Every structure is written in C-alpha cells, then in structure tokens.
Amino acid sequence: MKSFLPVVAATVVLAVLQLLLGTSEYFVYLTSLVGVNVVLAVSLNIINGMTGQFSIGHAGFMAVGAYVAGTTSLILKDDQLSFLPPAVSDQLFLLLALLLGGGTAGLFGFLVGLPSLRLRGDYLAIVTLGFGEIIRVVIQNSDGLSKSLGAVPGLSLVGSFVGKFGGALGVSGVPQRSTFFMVWFWVFVLVLLARRLADSSHGRWLKAIREDEVAAEAMGVDTTSYKVRAFVVSSFFAGIAGGLFAHFVPIINPGSFTFVKSMEVVVMIVAGGLGSTTGAIVAAVFLTLLPEGLRSLFLQLGGGDASLAQKVDQVRMPIYGVLLVLIMLTRSQGLFGTHEAWDLWKRRKPAEAKA
C-alpha cells in the first residue's frame, strides 16, 4: 500500500528522533510548543484558507480538547496496561485522551458550525469569536455548571467530570505524558490530511466555496454541508492540539485560551498565506520561536538579568502587529499565497513520467 508509506516512514523517523533527542527537556518543550501551534494553524487554515470562511474562535475548540483530554488523563493517571512497557502504555492512554478531546471538540464544532456557517464574512467572524469566548467563560465557571449538570438525572457523570475543570484556577497535575513523537506524529497526520484533501474532489469543493459560493452551489456542491464538515475537522484538530498542550504544561487554565490565542493563530495563517498549508507551517514555526529567541536575546542584553526577558510576553503582540502590517503592505497574499512547497516537486514529476 503505497498510500501508507509516508505514515510508516514518518513513524520510524519520529521514533528515532524521539530516542535521540527525547531526553532534552528544553528541546521537547520547545518542539512541543511549535508542534501544537503548527497543528492549530494548519487546522484553522482548512476552514479559513481552503474554505474561505473566516473563523476567529479557534482557541475555544482548543480549550475543549485541552480540558477533556487533560481531565481524562488525570482520572486515568494511575492506570497501566501491565503487559506493555510503562512508556508505551502511557502513550496509548495519551492517545485515548487525545481522541476523546479531539472528538468532543469536533462535536462542539458541529454544534457551533451548523447555525453559524449560514452567515458570511464579518458576521461569521463575530459569531465564532463569540462562541470561542462563551466556551472559555463557561469553563471559567465550571463549578456552577458542574453542580447544575450533577442535578440532572443521567448527567451526574458529566457533572463530576466538569467539576474537575477547577474554574478559573484550572487543572493541575495532568500527567506530563506528551512526547516529541506524539506531538509531531499529529503534526504529520494533519499535514498529510490537508495536503491529500486539497488534492481530492472534496478539497476542490471546499476551494470552490472559497472562490465563488453561488457558482459552487450551482455546480452541485452542498455548500452548507461542506462548510460544516470543514469546520468539524478543523475543530477536531484544534482539540487534538489542546490535548497535546494539556500534557506538557504544568497547568491548564482558561487564561491560556483567550481571544489573544485565537488571534495568534489567525496571524500565523494570514502571514503564511491563507490557503497554503506550507505557509501555515512556516509562519507557526517562526512566530512560536520568535518570542523564545527574543527571550534569550533579552537575557543577554540584560546581562543575565531575567526581569528584562520576562517582558517579552508584553512586547510580543505589538511585534506580531508590526510584522502583520509589514507583510500586508509588501505581500498582501501572505508569504506563500496559496502555493505549497510540494507543488514544486509535483510539477516536475508528471513531466518526468511522460518522458
């Protein structure tokens, strides 16, 4: 099966890298952070770039994934599959938690997308922004919600699950199971999906909606259904990203999933070029490493004094803003436009095949 070859190859390469580099704590933390942001950017690009529906509430779905996956792992913390090495067993439990988190986020994506994707342009942006904030605020008040849910017969289990969200304080003590391998495996899966989708009838229908919704509808494309589907898949992966995030940060709280986080992802895909998966990846990597780079730069400037380096988070957003303005002025379609790195490779291939 030629189609599975990339997956097998990536699994082997990632496993080797994991064994070689997986022990360096800083490396794992940094690459995980980058990986999570790449997943967020590439998944948001499916709805914003490919389908052309401007959604700016991605952090909300990330939050759903983070809380569901994190809490699941917290509950199953002490369980082990005794017939497997502990590390492997941990990864399987992590995978289970991630799928639960992603699935729940996908379900939320469906519930949010169904009514709101009938709107267009600015209206859709405002509604998704609103939903993203609602999700965050509900989590912030999870204690009350937990009590109400617990009172409903049949939902007591959900109630006690939500009760572990911890309101504004957040969830701590989630086992730190996230690994370089798991994060980048999901990056790989999503990028492969985005690429293969773009080059299939289904991806072309999404692009048709972006180009001209009226014409797409006249050519037999069920635009509403396709927009919702793109939204669900996008939310699912945002949930996965949240789940991964929950497993390498010491604490998850609503503050991590604000509007600022959503905007960060939007900036990434706009800077990279709406509709380009390559652009989303490059911009996500660059914009994640930028504050880290600034932090060490400031540390040097301050002569080892950490107080200056701590200010990085305050100047990060203005720097993003200036960068975005510069990109829009000089290259309004974003770094890559709608081009992909692999198109260069593909364009050569058919020519060779014919020769």
Added chain:
Amino acid sequence: MSAPLLEAKKVSIRFGGLKALTDFSLTLSRGDLKGLIGPNGAGKTTAFNVLTGVYAPTEGEVVVAGERVNGKRPFQINRLGVARTFQNIRLFKQLTALDNVRIAILPETKRWFDAGRVQALKRGSGVQRALGAALDATDNYRDWWRAFLRTPGFLAEEAVVTAKAEELLSVMGLSHRKDELASSLPYGEQRRLEMARALGTKPNVLLLDEPAAGMNTREKADLMVLIRQLRDQFQVGILVIEHDMKLVMGICEHLTVLDHGETIASGDPALVRKDAKVIEAYLGEAPAHVA
C-alpha cells in the same frame, strides 16, 4: 417530442412590491434549443434564477424531471439535471481550468448505505430522521477518510473524474489551457470553460446566460456551431438568454420574449420577430439588427 425535463408553470416572483416575473411558463425537453430574449431588466436572469433555485417562486411551480422543486436549494436542482452558466462569468478564478471542470464532476462513490433508503428515513419521524442523518454523515465523513488514506477505490474514482474533465476540456477546445488559472484565460475561453464546467454536472438541460456577451463576430459564429454541437453530442435541452439577435434567430427553434417580467410573445422565431408587441418593446429599439 419527449416529456419535458424542465417546466415552469405560471411562475411569478415578487421582491417586495416589485413584480420581477409574472406568469412565466416554459417547457424544455431533450434536444430543444430555445431562446429567452427581452430588453434590459425584462427579467430574463431572474427567470434563470428561479429555474435554478436561487430564488423560490412566489407563485406557480417549477418542475424538474417530474419533481416539484419549489424551495429546493440550487445544488439539489443541479443534481436533478439542470446546469447553468452566468451572465457575469463566475468561474473559480484562482483555480486551474482543469480543477474548474473537476469540481463539477461527481465521483461515482459507492456508498455504504443506499442513498434512496437514507433519504426515505430522513423524511420519516424523529428517530428515523436522526438515524438517516447519522447514516448520511457516516458516509460523508467516510469520503474524507478515503481521501486521506488514498484507498485504491478512491484513486480510481479520482482518475475517472480527471479523465472526464479532460475530455470535456477537449470538446471545448481548451485542452492546452488545462493547467492555467481560470482568471488568466481570454474572455471567450472563459465562457467556454464555464460551459465545460456546466456540462461536467451531467445535465439534462443547460441554461446559458448571454454566452456571446463580449465576443467578436467570428467568435459568435463559432459559438453558434458549438451550441448546436453540444445539443447533439450531449443530448441536452438548451435555453439561451441572448441579446445578439443574429445569434438567437440563427440557432433557436423557439423564442420567449419577456418585457417588464411579462411574457409578451412566444413561439417560432420567424413569427415572433413580426409580432407587433415585440417590435414595439424590443426590436423596435434597434431595427438595424433585425433587418
């Protein structure tokens, strides 16, 4: 003459107080080549929009292949066999010519659950509806899995889609443009690409909205040959909106004339052009064209 594939029965449409179309009736059968003419603002494009489901009729009904389609969405009407082009060309501009046509072609995916039975369930009671929707969704998301996993079946379907699209491009004389962006094609070729795209949906009837607009005399002459050829080759019924009298009189076997949303004449082109009301409303404005 076979049974009509598309029929408008006394269709009226009102936007607020404005009567855009009044008692519009028309039938289109396989192999028909009919024309819809009228001065600017007569309601021709509105008629197209009603026939293709962009607007729902205020009164009357539209019947496609024996099914009443009032209130159905455009994509559903398209799947019943009605395809169209647009007056102001609506191609997918940033996609290649080949992709434009491929989008219109539905891959022949074998579904897990019988489409007819799922539709029947969806029309049923609450539980049945939910079940129908769930089965439908299962099949829909399965499509994406197949696209992701690139299963052999999926690749075979995609190859068929590409082959069909390339064939349509070649019929339209656009093969050499297949990898170019739609927006970079010359005007006449964009019009032809739009027709290729419409044919990709396997229509029974084809509605062409001013296909000759912006074309020079020679291109128009070629277009007349092409439209006839399409009718014969694809066995479709064609309805043309056109301003160019020479073209309309040259190819149409039946004309309907609209003015202020009302049908003022309809029938044989030779008779219609002599109709006093038509001359007054339309042809009278430009006698040079008619002569």
